[in-house]
Amino acid sequence: MPKNSKGIxxxxxxxxxxxxxxxxxxxxxVGAIEMSNGAAVIDPEVCIGCGKCFEVCPVxxxxxxxxxxxxxxxxxxxxxxxxxDNYRGVAVFIESFNGQGATVSWExxxxxxxxxxxxxxxxxxxxxxxxxNDSAREAIAYGCDEVHVIDDPLLRxxxxxxxxxxxxxxxxxxxxxxxxxxxxxxGRDLAGIVATNLExxxxxxxxxxxxxxxxxxLLMTRPTFGGNIMATIFCEHHRPQxxxxxxxxxxxxxxxxxxxxxxxxxxxxxxxxKLPELIDFIKDVVSGDGVDISRFPALVVAGKGACDLETMPxxxxxxxxxxxxxxxxxxxxxxxxxxYDRQVGQTGxxxxxxxxxxxxxxxxxQHLVGMQGSEKIIAVxxxxxxxxxxxxxxxxxGDYKKVVPxxxxxxxxxxxxx
Amino acid sequence: MHFICCIKQVPDTSKVKIDPExxxxxxxxxESIANPYDxxxxxxxxxxxxxxxxxxxxxxxxxxxAEQVLREAISCGxxxxxxxSDRAFAGADTxxxxxxxxxxxxxxxxxxxxxxxxxxxxxxxxxxxQVGPGIATRLGYTQFTYVTEIKEIDTVNARITVKRKVExxxxxxxxxxxxxxxxxxxxxxxxxxxxxxxxxxxxxxxxVWNAEAIHGDNQKxxxxxxxxxxxxxxxxxxxxxxxxxxxxxxxxxAVEDCLKTLLADETFAFHxxxxxxx
Numbered sequence: 244m245p246k247n248s249k250g251i252x253x254x255x256x257x258x259x260x261x262x263x264x265x266x267x268x269x270x271x272x273v274g275a276i277e278m279s280n281g282a283a284v285i286d287p288e289v290c291i292g293c294g295k296c297f298e299v300c301p302v303x304x305x306x307x308x309x310x311x312x313x314x315x316x317x318x319x320x321x322x323x324x325x326x327x328d329n330y331r332g333v334a335v336f337i338e339s340f341n342g343q344g345a346t347v348s349w350e351x352x353x354x355x356x357x358x359x360x361x362x363x364x365x366x367x368x369x370x371x372x373x374x375x376n377d378s379a380r381e382a383i384a385y386g387c388d389e390v391h392v393i394d395d396p397l398l399r400x401x402x403x404x405x406x407x408x409x410x411x412x413x414x415x416x417x418x419x420x421x422x423x424x425x426x427x428x429x430g431r432d433l434a435g436i437v438a439t440n441l442e443x444x445x446x447x448x449x450x451x452x453x454x455x456x457x458x459x460x461l462l463m464t465r466p467t468f469g470g471n472i473m474a475t476i477f478c479e480h481h482r483p484q485x486x487x488x489x490x491x492x493x494x495x496x497x498x499x500x501x502x503x504x505x506x507x508x509x510x511x512x513x514x515x516x517k518l519p520e521l522i523d524f525i526k527d528v529v530s531g532d533g534v535d536i537s538r539f540p541a542l543v544v545a546g547k548g549a550c551d552l553e554t555m556p557x558x559x560x561x562x563x564x565x566x567x568x569x570x571x572x573x574x575x576x577x578x579x580x581x582x583y584d585r586q587v588g589q590t591g592x593x594x595x596x597x598x599x600x601x602x603x604x605x606x607x608x609q610h611l612v613g614m615q616g617s618e619k620i621i622a623v624x625x626x627x628x629x630x631x632x633x634x635x636x637x638x639x640x641g642d643y644k645k646v647v648p649x650x651x652x653x654x655x656x657x658x659x660x661x
Numbered sequence: 662m663h664f665i666c667c668i669k670q671v672p673d674t675s676k677v678k679i680d681p682e683x684x685x686x687x688x689x690x691x692e693s694i695a696n697p698y699d700x701x702x703x704x705x706x707x708x709x710x711x712x713x714x715x716x717x718x719x720x721x722x723x724x725x726x727a728e729q730v731l732r733e734a735i736s737c738g739x740x741x742x743x744x745x746s747d748r749a750f751a752g753a754d755t756x757x758x759x760x761x762x763x764x765x766x767x768x769x770x771x772x773x774x775x776x777x778x779x780x781x782x783x784x785x786x787x788x789x790x791q792v793g794p795g796i797a798t799r800l801g802y803t804q805f806t807y808v809t810e811i812k813e814i815d816t817v818n819a820r821i822t823v824k825r826k827v828e829x830x831x832x833x834x835x836x837x838x839x840x841x842x843x844x845x846x847x848x849x850x851x852x853x854x855x856x857x858x859x860x861x862x863x864x865x866x867x868x869v870w871n872a873e874a875i876h877g878d879n880q881k882x883x884x885x886x887x888x889x890x891x892x893x894x895x896x897x898x899x900x901x902x903x904x905x906x907x908x909x910x911x912x913x914x915a916v917e918d919c920l921k922t923l924l925a926d927e928t929f930a931f932h933x934x935x936x937x938x939x
Binding site: 262263264265266268269270274278281301302340345401403404407427428429431432434435436438439440442443444445446447448462466467468472473474475476477478479480481516517518519520521522523524525526527540541565566597598618619621623627632633634635636637638639640641642645646649650653654657658661 | 672674691693724748749751752754755756759786787788789790791792793794795797798799801803804805806807822824826827828829830831832833834835836837883884885887888889890891892893894895896901902903904905906907908909912913915916917919920922923924926929932933934935936937
């Protein structure tokens with residue numbers, strides 16, 4: 244261990260491991276740590292060798308040998324502190340549009356059931372809107388044990404303030420320990436308001452949710468740095484533990500209309516502020532045919548490597564053959580060959596078809612995050628090193644212009660045989 | 662009118678990667694840039710200022726180097742720049758960030774009342790889109806997220822009309838000022854600085870505020886004020902991938918081998934060849 248001039252054994256940060264989160268900077272009691280070129284650096288002459296930075300570093304980037312007592316174990320009373328506050332149950336926000344529940348809400352109820360079983364607690368639905376009783380019953384059929392509803396004409400369309408206040412009020416009354424919201428435009432607008440009002444933690448766009456067994460905390464995993472890195476986040480001291488989740492990350496559970504559950508109606512206490520008014524709704528003029536690629540069981544996805552006009556009819560034929568439709572990666576949209584709503588990936592649509600057939604798709608991370616949930620992935624690419632092959636169930640290395648016609652022929656043969 | 666634009670300095674995320682061998686961040690060649698969404702917010706604020714007149718203050722929170730993005734904003738036309746920089750702000754999550762920014766906006770508003778706060782819809786390093794709504798909620802301002810167009814600003818009745826993205830389309834919505842706008846990239850194309858402005862920006866003074874300056878409650882700032890903590894960081898799950906067949910010599914053989922592998926899963930084969938039962 245390196246010593247400073249006072250003979251204190253100091254901590255050192257390994258710059259290649261440091262992720263620049265600055266947690267140690269804030270934690271250091273003597274201000275010995277500073278940021279330099281995006282990495283934390285410890286001034287050895289100021290360091291008192293307390294090891295606090297070592298304890299808080301999420302990536303083990305601090306080199307420090309502990310001499311004193313092993314890490315303090317949290318007292319059981321402390322652990323119980325938050326359970327004492329009576330936050331119980333896993334809640335889901337049920338997004339409703341024109342009396343129809345959003346699919347992502349049902350997906351979240353399915354996940355909430357799994358979490359609730361681990362915690363031995365109930366699944367709660369929060370539903371806001373006007374004339375939304377059908378959605379409340381549907382939420383029970385998908386797995387809610389109870390649904391709390393605020394049904395009011397003021398909530399007919401979504402306006403941030405009244406929705407934010409109504410949902411905050413419900414959380415304060417019902418006190419769930421976990422609260423999940425679909426990461427739709429509406430859900431993301433709303434979640435930030437509620438978390439700020441409740442002064443609790445909110446983790447955006449989670450792709451994985453689980454329970455840590457020691458303290459029963461929610462572990463929320465999400466892509467960060469544009470999908471290049473995954474981070475697992477937790478919220479120990481505040482309730483509810485809130486998270487938004489993108490559509491199609493979790494599977495829709497089976498619906499059971501015979502399921503029992505309770506519906507509680509609450510009264511809206513509207514905010515006193517002057518509210519915005521909705522003037523118009525312009526439905527997306529879907530360029531071309533208005534298809535929603537996320538609804539097809541099979542997708543033939545054109546990538547940068549298959550980005551030319553002549554190929555398109557061939558891909559259409561292949562798509563017809565596998566009962567799907569042609570989609571694409573971002574470069575194809577940028578080249579003007581396909582409309583934006585056919586784009587798969589982080590800035591496009593998240594898809595999870597039964598069959599994903601990538602033609603000339605190299606597999607940039609931003610594309611992969613939008614399709615990794617696909618059941619079977621086939622990749623055709625001329626570059627044997629293309630990252631798409633790492634997520635593909637089966638790959639063909641070669642020129643798509645030679646491969647696709649053969650693929651079409653062979654598929655036709657097999658279909659005839661069946 | 663008084664406009665405020667919040668700008669974050671972010672690493673160029675497209676260049677941040679994890680070394681698969683050592684599981685550590687590869688940092689070399691990763692430069693800091695102004696969050697692209699925030700530059701569109703700046704353009705929106707500048708356009709509003711051009712239309713209505715008034716003052717534009719830019720605000721950032723980060724280490725001392727973050728003043729670089731504020732100078733960039735001044736070079737584009739911002740009048741005043743404030744950098745929130747203090748050890749006490751370090752390690753802030755979105756809740757603690759919106760708290761610090763709100764305290765700063767409140768302080769600015771004491772001098773000159775604020776009409777519109779412009780933010781990018783999200784920052785490209787975290788992609789949370791939570792700070793904008795956090796600021797709007799704390800200030801009690803009207804909140805418009807995912808704004809793609811500013812339709813009209815009515816200074817007489819203190820209200821604004823915007824077009825914003827919603828599920829399946831866009832809505833036109835009119836609401837009272839003061840407000841917070843979070844903007845989409847398509848709203849505007851950021852302008853370029855003129856040479857005189859560029860020189861002016863280099864000479865401009867950037868106000869640096871610490872926790873004391875914004876009268877921040879230390880329990881709500883930085884790491885202490887952050888309910889969420891990072892437990893661990895890792896590379897996205899790495900998959901080997903299935904078998905690969907080389908079609909460069911014999912495409913037919915490769916396709917046959919590929920289909921054989923794929924259709925070995927009988928249930929899958931059945932559904933595929935029967936068009937998923939449709």
